[in-house]
Amino acid sequence: MERTFIAVKPDGVQRGLCGEIIKRFERRGFRLVAAKLMRASEEHMKTHYADLKAAPFYAGLCQYMSSGPVFAMVWEGRRVVKLARMMLGETDPAESKPGSVRGDLCVDIGRNVIHGSDTVENAKREIQLWFKADEMLDYASCAQAWLSE
Numbered sequence: 760m761e762r763t764f765i766a767v768k769p770d771g772v773q774r775g776l777c778g779e780i781i782k783r784f785e786r787r788g789f790r791l792v793a794a795k796l797m798r799a800s801e802e803h804m805k806t807h808y809a810d811l812k813a814a815p816f817y818a819g820l821c822q823y824m825s826s827g828p829v830f831a832m833v834w835e836g837r838r839v840v841k842l843a844r845m846m847l848g849e850t851d852p853a854e855s856k857p858g859s860v861r862g863d864l865c866v867d868i869g870r871n872v873i874h875g876s877d878t879v880e881n882a883k884r885e886i887q888l889w890f891k892a893d894e895m896l897d898y899a900s901c902a903q904a905w906l907s908e
Contacts, residue, residue: 764885769827771872
């Protein structure tokens, strides 16, 4: 099974959207294997967003992401990286379809509620950055047989 990293950003935590986001992932059939509420340091965020270092918004993004609580999660499931990105919607909420997290819950690109890994490789890197191996659970879900062949 594939794993992905999902984080509810400070605006999503402050707006009380963690439960809504968990609900959407659970309803899709994904399995939560790790979660923690934390305040990441700016240095941690610089490492997390290192691939965006040349972007003009990099410094502000790292500062913002370290300004309040973040709800970090690891979700597991078949093709979870690709499907989670579809669930999140476009980075710019104005370009996101209704039914997506950003399409339903956001209006501004700078407050787009959620982060999700964009590739399987980045998911592995981000999961290792945010979680220790012993913080992730491996368990059998009784619903698994009803999700896929």
